């Protein structure tokens with residue numbers, strides 16, 4: 001086992017050498033053919049013989065108690081095998097590593113849609129039909145469904161981002177020559193992954209296997225074991241292919257626990273895929289927010305004080321809290337700094353991590369505020385940002401590991417043609433269309449998370465990579481093959497990547513945009529160990545070794561890799577974890593978004609015409625998949641700015657629009673050409689792969705760039721998102 005903790009910068013020599021030029025290349029997806037040909041086994045597919053179908057019966061009130069459950073009529077329906085509502089471990093909600101689910105008969109209703117029973121039948125249709133025949137009597141009570149009306153708690157212990165109060169804000173604002181103070185609001189957002197939350201569960205004696213759609217296999221195994229009160233060693237979790245998660249699958253949905261309960265009760269495998277409208281209630285969503293942004297500066301725009309405060313909602317038994325000002329923390333200079341997220345308790349489904357928790361919606365406030373402030377000061381928005389670019393982390397004083405934000409502004413401005421933007425809002429017209437341009441900074445914190453991988457080099461000169469890491473559409477399969485191929489001198493067709501199985505070495509999982517850097521590093525370290533062993537077999541020093549196309553050369557001698565392996569495969573493991581360096585440096589990925597919109601002067605319709613961004617993400621592991629990640633994030637930004645709007649019926653605690661018919665994610669017609677460029681600087685402080693966060697970077701700031709462009713086009717500043725046409729007229 002080669003273990004490296006990031007106690008200092010570290011770069012494996014074979015990555016530095018880049019002898020194959022493979023890492024970073026826009027290699028096609030390793031799993032692409034399997035996906036497009038329908039042979040990739042997603043959670044709901046390829047069930048064992050005799051698998052039954054489950055359908056969850058959810059509460060039809062938002063708060064109160066269950067008085068009685070009558071399953072007789074449902075049980076009598078054709079094809080029904082069991083209707084379960086009395087299992088002592090019935091989950092009332094989602095489980096995750098920070099939170100064991102509430103267990104026990106679900107007689108108290110915490111939110112609309114909470115699982116009350118599960119119907120198991122021979123077909124999906126039979127299960128669903130019988131679910132409608134389960135009769136439940138309720139005693140409803142008053143619920144807290146309106147987050148804007150609920151009591152605000154400032155003093156709470158929720159979330160990972162504590163309240164930060166540095167310096168005397170009131171005094172600093174009183175002294176400032178210019179004071180900016182505005183409020184912004186964002187609505188509920190659903191993660192909206194295309195693949196529904198789905199599980200197949202089966203038992204072999206007292207051993208449980210679940211194949212589920214989830215992001216973090218190891219944490220899921222723990223959560224399942226806790227929920228079912230069984231030893232972790234007896235739970236196996238498989239997630240080889242995941243059709244998107246976007247944070248919504250970081251935990252374990254109640255459907256997974258229910259499938260396991262139903263499989264135990266019936267003695268047969270059970271599978272459940274949640275219908276779209278149930279996902280909103282049984283999964284989590286992003287809280288709506290109200291945010292206040294205060295900035296004090298002098299007439300030159302030099303910031304002396306910055307305060308970003310917000311209110312986020314959560315249900316009673318969960319500990320997550322959207323870290324609203326997270327992205328603002330290291331973005332701009334300024335001595336006095338206040339950051340806080342207050343809490344409102346609501347009787348709605350839980351809020352949780354959705355792509356870029358904090359930054360995705362916090363950047364609406366800070367990046368629109370910077371745009372507004374620039375205009376008040378008569379400064380170009382990029383110039384205002386430039387004047388406030390900190391040299392070290394403005395909160396901790398730590399050096400940045402790498403930070404190329406100014407370069408992102410410069411290159412973005414040049415490529416976009418920013419100098420042609422008309423500074424006066426509403427001044428460019430094309431017929432009935434008003435044209436505008438806007439920009440915003442992008443930032444996503446970078447985390448280093450313990451990750452392990454095993455690499456086996458076999459006698460055919462092929463390498464096998466194993467780790468419990470997932471590929472949720474991100475490109476994990478491809479980048480891990482590239483890392484091993486780069487270091488071992490093999491084409492990606494000589495590498496087998498096996499992911500998403502809790503029996504494999506534990507990884508960081510896909511979350512927090514730490515997955516690629518962490519798991520690629522673990523694979524790199526395992527490969528370093530293999531190289532050391534090959535060197536030993538060649539009687540050479542590792543640095544003398546060069547590998548290409550399956551041939552190892554050292555000291556003028558060349559040997560086929562397969563000959564060196566001879567019969568017995570070489571097996572090596574790598575483990576990477578955070579260390580002193582991770583704490584000593586301030587780490588984030590950065591970028592700059594540029595946007596051009598056309599707003600119809602008659603109808604208020606907004607069309608995004610062009611988006612362009614330049615990003616600093618450390619080493620780019622695969623130019624194609626990294627670009628896809630950014631483009632995906634930018635599309636989210638467009639939708640957050642213009643259409644995504646989860647509406648709560650505050651009388652009932654129901655969502656008004658929990659499906660794709662009514663909850664409007666951006667579709668092709670909403671999305672223009674998106675350009676994405678990288679400024680590459682390998683970040684040796686971050687992890688051995690030198691790679692920083694990408695998955696959640698594209699969304700950060702993208703919506704604000706759209707909002708700022710809409711303002712530039714129209715002169716109308718909308719601070720209550722999304723910017724629907726009624727708000728522009």
Ligand code: MCN
Pocket residue numbers: 193243244245246247354355356472473474475476479509510511512513514515516517617618619620621622623625626629632690691692693694695696
């Ligand atoms: N990458 C790269 N160079 C880097 C870093 C990453 O080329 N320096 C590319 C790789 O293809 C890598 C991908 O970007 O597989 C994402 O890497 P990373 O930023 O480390 O993110 P994770 O692997 O941890 O993936 C999770 C992240 C998160 S937290 C959310 S939310 C999100 C996201 O990725 N959900 C997604 N992107 C998503 N993309 C898809 N298609 N589906 C989701 O559900």
Ligand code: MOS
Pocket residue numbers: 215246247248250353354355356357510511512513696
């Ligand atoms: Mo991403 S919201 O951290 O899974």
